[in-house]
Amino acid sequence: MKRKHAIVAICYLMLGVVATLSAGAQATPRIKFEKYKLPNGLEVILHEDHSTPIVAVDTWYHVGSGDEQVGRTGFAHLFEHIMFMGSQNVPVGAFDQMLEAAGADNNGSTTEDRTNYYETLPSNALALALWLDADRMGFLLPTMDLAKVNLQRDVVKNERRQRVDNQPYGRADETILAVLYPKSHPYSWPVIGSMTDLSAASLADVQNFFRTYYAPNNATLTIAGDFDPATVKKMVAQYFGSIPRGPEVKRRLTVPAVTIPRDTFLVLEDKVQLPRVFYTWHSVKGFSPDDAALDILAQVVANDKNSRLYKKLVYELQTAQNVRAFQDGSRLDGKFQIDVTPKPGQKVADIDRVVQAEIANVINNGITQRELQRAQNLYKASFLNRLASVLGKAEVLNSYNYFVGNPDYVQQDAARYDRVTAADVQRVARTYLGRPKIVLTVVPEGKKEMMLTASGGGR
Amino acid sequence: MKLQTTHVLGCAAMLLASQSIAAQGTFDRSKPPELGPPPRVALPPIITRQLPNGLKLLIVEQHELPLADFVLVVGSGSTADPTGKPGIANLTSQMLREGTTTRKSLEIADQIAFLGINLSPNSSWESSTLSLHTPTAQLDSALALFADVALHPSFPANEFDRIKKTRLTELLQLRDQGPAIANLAFPAIVYGSSHPYGLPSIGTEASVQSLTPADLQAYYQTNFKPNNSTLIIVGDVNPAQIEQKINSLFGSWQRGDVQPLNYGEPAKAAATTIYLIDKPGAAQSSFRIGSVGVPRSTKDYFALTVMNTILGGSFTSRLNQNLRENRGYTYGAGSRFDMRRQAGPFLASAEIVTAKSDSALIEFMKELNGIRQTVPPAELSRAKRYLQLQLPGNFETTQEIAAALVPVALYGLPLDYYNNYVQNIENVNQADVARVAQQYINPGSLAVVIVGDRKTIEQGLKAVNVGPISVRDITGQPIQ
Numbered sequence: 001m002k003r004k005h006a007i008v009a010i011c012y013l014m015l016g017v018v019a020t021l022s023a024g025a026q027a028t029p030r031i032k033f034e035k036y037k038l039p040n041g042l043e044v045i046l047h048e049d050h051s052t053p054i055v056a057v058d059t060w061y062h063v064g065s066g067d068e069q070v071g072r073t074g075f076a077h078l079f080e081h082i083m084f085m086g087s088q089n090v091p092v093g094a095f096d097q098m099l100e101a102a103g104a105d106n107n108g109s110t111t112e113d114r115t116n117y118y119e120t121l122p123s124n125a126l127a128l129a130l131w132l133d134a135d136r137m138g139f140l141l142p143t144m145d146l147a148k149v150n151l152q153r154d155v156v157k158n159e160r161r162q163r164v165d166n167q168p169y170g171r172a173d174e175t176i177l178a179v180l181y182p183k184s185h186p187y188s189w190p191v192i193g194s195m196t197d198l199s200a201a202s203l204a205d206v207q208n209f210f211r212t213y214y215a216p217n218n219a220t221l222t223i224a225g226d227f228d229p230a231t232v233k234k235m236v237a238q239y240f241g242s243i244p245r246g247p248e249v250k251r252r253l254t255v256p257a258v259t260i261p262r263d264t265f266l267v268l269e270d271k272v273q274l275p276r277v278f279y280t281w282h283s284v285k286g287f288s289p290d291d292a293a294l295d296i297l298a299q300v301v302a303n304d305k306n307s308r309l310y311k312k313l314v315y316e317l318q319t320a321q322n323v324r325a326f327q328d329g330s331r332l333d334g335k336f337q338i339d340v341t342p343k344p345g346q347k348v349a350d351i352d353r354v355v356q357a358e359i360a361n362v363i364n365n366g367i368t369q370r371e372l373q374r375a376q377n378l379y380k381a382s383f384l385n386r387l388a389s390v391l392g393k394a395e396v397l398n399s400y401n402y403f404v405g406n407p408d409y410v411q412q413d414a415a416r417y418d419r420v421t422a423a424d425v426q427r428v429a430r431t432y433l434g435r436p437k438i439v440l441t442v443v444p445e446g447k448k449e450m451m452l453t454a455s456g457g458g459r
Numbered sequence: 460m461k462l463q464t465t466h467v468l469g470c471a472a473m474l475l476a477s478q479s480i481a482a483q484g485t486f487d488r489s490k491p492p493e494l495g496p497p498p499r500v501a502l503p504p505i506i507t508r509q510l511p512n513g514l515k516l517l518i519v520e521q522h523e524l525p526l527a528d529f530v531l532v533v534g535s536g537s538t539a540d541p542t543g544k545p546g547i548a549n550l551t552s553q554m555l556r557e558g559t560t561t562r563k564s565l566e567i568a569d570q571i572a573f574l575g576i577n578l579s580p581n582s583s584w585e586s587s588t589l590s591l592h593t594p595t596a597q598l599d600s601a602l603a604l605f606a607d608v609a610l611h612p613s614f615p616a617n618e619f620d621r622i623k624k625t626r627l628t629e630l631l632q633l634r635d636q637g638p639a640i641a642n643l644a645f646p647a648i649v650y651g652s653s654h655p656y657g658l659p660s661i662g663t664e665a666s667v668q669s670l671t672p673a674d675l676q677a678y679y680q681t682n683f684k685p686n687n688s689t690l691i692i693v694g695d696v697n698p699a700q701i702e703q704k705i706n707s708l709f710g711s712w713q714r715g716d717v718q719p720l721n722y723g724e725p726a727k728a729a730a731t732t733i734y735l736i737d738k739p740g741a742a743q744s745s746f747r748i749g750s751v752g753v754p755r756s757t758k759d760y761f762a763l764t765v766m767n768t769i770l771g772g773s774f775t776s777r778l779n780q781n782l783r784e785n786r787g788y789t790y791g792a793g794s795r796f797d798m799r800r801q802a803g804p805f806l807a808s809a810e811i812v813t814a815k816s817d818s819a820l821i822e823f824m825k826e827l828n829g830i831r832q833t834v835p836p837a838e839l840s841r842a843k844r845y846l847q848l849q850l851p852g853n854f855e856t857t858q859e860i861a862a863a864l865v866p867v868a869l870y871g872l873p874l875d876y877y878n879n880y881v882q883n884i885e886n887v888n889q890a891d892v893a894r895v896a897q898q899y900i901n902p903g904s905l906a907v908v909i910v911g912d913r914k915t916i917e918q919g920l921k922a923v924n925v926g927p928i929s930v931r932d933i934t935g936q937p938i939q
Contacts (some may be wrong), residue, residue, distance in 0.1 A: 025558070051523050053498030089489045093784070096775045101841040103848020122848050127492035135488065154787025154812075158743070162790045162810050166742040168635035184753045226498070238486060271740060272635050274628075305568035313566070318621055321628045332629060343628055374572035381575030381594055388524060388856040 028383045028414040031393055033407055034229065040245040041217025044236055045397050045407050047146045047224040049390055055225030057129040058118040058394035059137075060402055062220075062251065063213035064185030065193070066112040066332065074156065074193015075201055077110040080207050081152040082356060084108070088139035092148070095132055112187050113331040120391050122273050124225040129166060130185055130239045137219065138243035140210055144201045153198055160192045168272045169442050172339075176280050177266050180335060180438050183258045187333055215246020222398045222407075225390040244358030255332045258282045266440040267451035274321065276341045277348050278440040279355070282334040283432045286402055290418040293424040294327035294336055294432065299375035300367050300425060301325045301358070302338060306374070308358045309340070317354065319346045331403060336432055348441060349456040359433050366426035379417040467509035500851040502877045503860065506698050507868075510706055512685030512714045517864050518701065519693045521857050525698055527694030529591040529860040531609055532688075532868045536586045537660035538800070543697065544674060546662020548682075550622065552580040552587050553677045557618035559611040564618050567608065576601045577735055586869050586891060587682070592858060595695045606708035614672040614681060620836075634933060637738045638810060641745035641910040644935035648734050649751060649804055649906050651726030652912050656803060659884050685709065687717040689868035694857040713728075722801050725751050728904040731926035734822075736933055737913035743789075744816040744911030748823055749806030752899060755798035755870045761883045762891040763796055763899065768842040769892070770794050770830045771807055772898075775841070777826045778807060782816065785820065788815040796899075800870075805899060813912050817919030820907070824925055827905070830896045847881045908935070 033047045065076045086092040099106050104121035106129075119129040164170040174190040181188035221240070223232060260282060284290050302309045303327035313320035323340040342351050386392045387410070399411035441451040463474055475880050508516040537548040556571075556578065557564045577592040578601075587611050594602035633639045643659055649656030662670075691707070728750055738745075751761065764772075765889055771778035771794025782792040792809035807827065811819040854860050854877075873879075907925065909916070910933075921928055930938050 052851055053500060054852050054855065093775070093780075097841060100775050100845040101775055102494065103497070103845060103850075103852070105849070105852065120852055122497050122851060124495045124497050125848075128494060131488075139488075151784070151787050155783055155790060158783075158787070158810070158812055159790040161742040161812060166634070166637060168811070273631050304572050306565055306572065311565070314625075315621070316623060321625065321632075343624065344631060370569075370573075374569065377575035378572055384524060384526060384594055385592075388526065388858070390855070434461050 006060050028380065028411050029387060030408065030411055031387065031397060033397055035401070037133070038216065038241055040241065040243055041215070042240050042243075043220040045220060045222040045401060046227075046229055046232060047222070047229065047393055047397060048229065049224060049393065050226045053123045053226045054121045054390060055126050055223060055227050056118060056120045056389075056391040056394045057126070058116060058222045058224070058391065058398055059131060059133055060220045060222070060398045061115045061117075061214060062218050062249065062402060063115055064111050065189065065191040066252065067213065067235060068186075068189070068193075070183075071197060071200060072193075072205060073189040073197040074113060074160075074191070075197070075205060075209065077191055077193065077253060078152060078156050078198060079109045080108045080115050080117075081156055082144075082148055082206060083136050083140065085148040085152065086143060087136040088142045089131060089135050094138075098128060098132065099352070104129065110191055111330070113182060114447065116395075116398070118391060118394070124142060126223070126227055126232070127235055130235055134239035134243065137216065137240065140214065141207055143211070143253045144203070144206060149201065149203055149206055153201060156192075157195060157198055160195065160198070163379045164190075164192060169270060169276050170270060171270065172276070172440055172442050176278060176337075176438055176440050179264060179266060180260070180280055181258055181333075185256050185333070186252065187255070187256065187330065196369040202254060203412055211246065213249060215249070216240060216243050217245050220398055220401055222394045222401075224394040224397070228441055237392060252332065258333070260436045260438065262436050263454060264436070264438050265453050266438065267449065268440060269445045270442050271390045272442060272444050274341055275342060275348055275441055275443045275447070276339055276453060277351065277441070277452055278337060278339045278438075280438040281336045281432050281435055281441070283334045284329060285332055285334045288329065288334075290424075290428045290431070291327065291329040291334065293428040294329070294334075295379070296372065296375045296417065296420050297362070297425050297429055298325040298327050299337070300371045301362065303355060305376070306371075308362065309338070309355060312354055312358055313340065313351065319343055319354075320351055332409065348450060348452045352452055352456070359429065361428045362426065363434060367422050369422060372420070372422050372425065376417055376420065380414060381435060383414045460876045464643065497727070497848055498851070502854055503862070505874050507874065508667050508702050510685065510710055513684075513713055514709055514712065515689040515868070516702060516705060517689060517691045517868060518696070518698045518774055519694065519860055520698065521693055521860060521862070522695045524546070524857075525595040525695050527592065527593055527595050527692070528695050528857040529593075529602070529605060530691040530861050530865060531589040531605075532689045532691065532865055533587040533683050534687045534869060536583045537658075537716065538584050538655040538722065539678070539682055540655065540658070540660075541674075541678070545658040545660065546626070547583045547670065547674055547678045548587060549660050549662065550580040550619075550626065550667075550670065551591075551678045551824050553622060553773065554611045554614050554619060554675055555580040555589060555608050557622065558613045558615040559607045560613050561611065562604075564609060566616070567604070570600070570604050574601050574604070578605060580608075582660070584660065586804070586865075588865070590861075591885065598696075602704060602708060609683075610709070614675050614679070616672050619672045619675070623667055623670065627664060630661070630664055630667070636912040637741050637743065637745040640736060640738065640933045641645050641710040641747045641808075641908055644734065644736055644910070644931060644933065645747035645749070645806060645906065645908045646804060647935035648908060648931070648934050649726070649749065653721060653723050654725045656725070656799070656801070682717060684715045684717055685712045686714045691861050692862045693864070699918060718742060725802070728901075729906075731905045731907065732902055732919055733907045733909060733928045734931045734935065735913060735917060735920065736907065736908070736910040736931050736935075738910050739912055739914070740840060741910070741912045743810040744813055744819075744909050744916055745808075745810055746819065746823065747806050747808050748827070748905055749804050750901065750905055751802050752796045752805035753798055754800060754802050755866070757798065759895045759899075760798070762887050762895045765839070765842050765848065765884060765887045766892045766895050767794055767796055768846060769834055769838055770826065770896075773842070773845055777830065778809070781822050781826060782809055782811070786815075786818070788812055788819045788822070804838055813915055814917040816909065816911055817923050820909075820920060820923045820925065822903060824923075827900055827902050830900060831893065836889065839889055839892060843884050843887065846884050850877065850880060
């Protein structure tokens with residue numbers, strides 16, 4: 001496990017650390033990288049790390065479910081599946097067979113904002129990954145047919161069944177999104193899409209989507225690991241350089257305004273033993289000024305045994321089975337959510353009173369320095385953990401490159417969390433959790449009367 | 460939202476396609492690149508030590524990041540649950556973080572968060588583990604907490620009362636999840652209730668209700684002994700210094716006799732039978748098909764690993780190709796041999812769209828029969844390469860290295876086990892694969908456990924005619 005010049009540690013001062021324990025002494029390392037662009041617009045980011053003889057190839061296409069058209073929800077993700085079905089020089093099935101025979105792990109994923117494809121493989125096989133990825137970037141359509149689309153349509157419908165329809169509380173998310181955001185908002189539908197829309201996807205849709213979004217000028221290729229940069233640059237130029245530039249992609253920069261004039265109460269019946277209440281507030285997009293403070297607020301409110309709601313509801317009163325909270329800051333917009341599951345026989349209205357009181361307590365009285373420090377230290381450790389693998393580092397570079405326009409941002413990102421003050425957390429709690437919210441109660445089938453309402457409800 | 464793709468074969472079309480399109484750009488894109496030889500992998504050396512009280516240490520240095528991982532592996536798990544009290548090992552592990560002789564539950568949670576560490580107790584069939592993942596800047600404080608939680612748990616009655624209520628609610632919530640029901644019913648049916656592998660390691664409602672802190676204390680006192688344990692240490696540490704620290708923290712841990720377990724016999728395998736568990740309205744049917752498999756000590760380990768990779772151990776395996784990539788019946792299908800001290804289960808599994816339950820059963824049986832025939836050389840070679848060449852990727856992070864050492868600690872694998880892994884896989888040939896498939900996969904005596912919407916799927920399953928249908932409750936017991 002030799003180390004060459006993979007990571008350069010840079011220290012920075014931590015302000016306001018209470019030094020009763022040694023926490024907080026660890027600086028977040030910087031990732032050394034080189035970034036350049038091919039004439040056809042493909043962005044390339046290289047990061048050398050020779051500690052293990054493996055390399056990660058991680059391609060981000062700057063398209064996600066937020067770019068879908070009405071009536072075609074789920075298409076970006078369905079398309080992601082189709083990208084593994086072979087291309088002009090790669091027969092159906094050969095993509096995964098060749099990679100497995102070379103000892104690779106590979107996969108892809110789709111979010112509202114972007115789609116990624118990655119391979120982690122022994123360093124001798126880097127050329128194979130580049131050849132395969134170039135072929136599907138440049139030459140997907142010549143061998144595309146409806147049979148490929150139909151097959152992956154069935155697979156994706158089963159993915160939806162497994163993650164959503166056959167999953168307790170699985171439909172909560174799409175139910176909330178449809179009410180939280182206006183219909184024209186790119187986050188108002190789920191990434192997985194609806195069964196109806198998945199059924200409607202056509203071969204022409206695949207062709208149009210490819211021509212619109214899957215061009216080198218709408219992608220970033222990040223390679224991290226054990227390679228020789230001069231050799232890799234030649235290979236990248238050879239495999240990707242002749243893929244023609246596509247039309248300019250107009251990336252959406254704004255979203256429709258979100259207005260929730262008053263608390264909105266929803267109910268969803270599901271095959272569950274216990275109800276679950278989801279509170280959702282419209283908040284802010286990722287990396288915007290209040291985003292980090294909202295992340296810290298989520299830690300303080302739930303997620304840990306000492307957090308406000310967990311301690312009160314699960315630990316002390318023991319009226320709830322579980323409670324969670326998170327800030328979800330995506331590229332264009334964000335939401336803050338708390339969900340709580342009552343123990344058998346407990347009324348959601350009683351739980352709700354505690355939730356409201358604890359939120360009011362944070363808004364009115366703020367949080368302690370210790371609460372702040374715990375949340376900050378968890379974030380600090382998580383930054384370090386993301387850098388443990390070459391794929392993790394490739395994802396970090398791609399993510400910052402896309403979301404803030406600078407791959408070299410891990411230290412600035414970590415610093416965002418160090419700068420948050422207790423007063424910031426109180427302020428964002430007041431600002432965002434003081435707003436009207438969407439309240440969804442998922443109830444056992446036939447038990448709609450269990451739902452939480454403005455007047456309490458929840459018999 | 461993950462996932463991928465693929466189809467299998469279509470050879471004639473392949474050749475045509477690759478010939479007709481030659482060069483795009485300035486080179487011949489139609490040919491995959493020639494790859495050089497795979498990198499030689501030197502797996503990190505493992506340093507072994509033993510404290511006077513019998514605690515073994517396995518130490519691996521990895522200085523890439525200022526992080527370290529510690530896993531205390533205690534060689535007793537759910538199989539050591541006293542008769543009639545399933546769930547004790549699991550709940551004992553969970554209670555380690557709920558109080559020590561000098562720290563209260565909330566204090567422990569406060570320190571974990573404040574230090575920015577992970578401190579996770581866990582239990583499996585054969586072991587109980589306590590894992591610590593820490594930045595080295597916090598090493599001394601983190602290790603002190605780790606040792607306190609491992610050595611001085613106090614099992615407070617009020618905390619256990621809360622943990623019990625939480626567990627009882629979890630057992631209730633399991634009814635919501637077809638896959639979880641299938642995972643519990645399958646071993647209950649295959650092993651029966653007189654073998655520990657047939658009992659639920661998370662406990663039953665009755666057993667959890669009956670347990671007291673004294674039960675957990677007794678389990679802890681009997682099994683958590685240094686001479687029954689190994690401490691794995693991986694990361695940015697100096698071996699001599701860390702040994703000293705461990706000695707000062709764990710040196711006073713008292714050794715004690717741990718009796719070997721008497722496992723009893725698994726239920727005798729019946730002729731292939733479908734065990735149908737009703738989950739009204741389920742969108743998918745949860746398939747678990749299998750039998751008693753092999754222990755980790757089997758001489759056929761490498762042949763079985765290769766055979767299972769071909770059958771259901773990788774994305775391009777036969778089960779996944781057939782059920783997912785050729786037919787679209789599922790999001791993923793696979794198989795595995797769960798090897799333990801005794802013969803753990805072999806099982807093939809998938810979540811299948813309700814309407815295709817009968818068709819999927821046909822395909823499952825086709826593959827379970829087909830793997831007993833000679834495997835084509837190209838398929839064998841691909842599986843072997845996959846296993847061999849992936850090895851270095853499993854030793855990248857401190858957590859991965861620590862995880863790879865757990866079976867070394869638990870099953871006494873030789874220290875050069877991973878160094879010889881590539882050669883041992885290489886030695887597996889077609890005849891070996893066919894022999895172990897025929898020996899260990901017996902389509903005539905499989906338990907076919909299916910949790911799904913009975914009224915929709917029962918007739919179709921019956922018509923497939925692989926065996927009689929026995930309708931079971933969610934614990935796998937016959938419905939009278």
